Amino acid sequence: MRMTRDDKLARKGMRMWRLKAGLQERSSEIFESTRQLYKKGGEAKSLTTQLIYRKTGSSLG
Known part of the structure; x- marks a missing residue:
């Protein structure tokens, strides 16, 4: 069975589509x-800022 150019393109397209779908899943994960980490980091940051603020009596942002 000989593959025509269209068949090749279609298969290539499917493979690309699968790859993209996989990448999208992974990137969303x-x-x-990272969003969870940033959330935690943000909480920690605000805590340290509060501590510094309490100690020095001035806001450092």
């Missing part, structure tokens, strides 16, 4: 985990 990564995004989710």
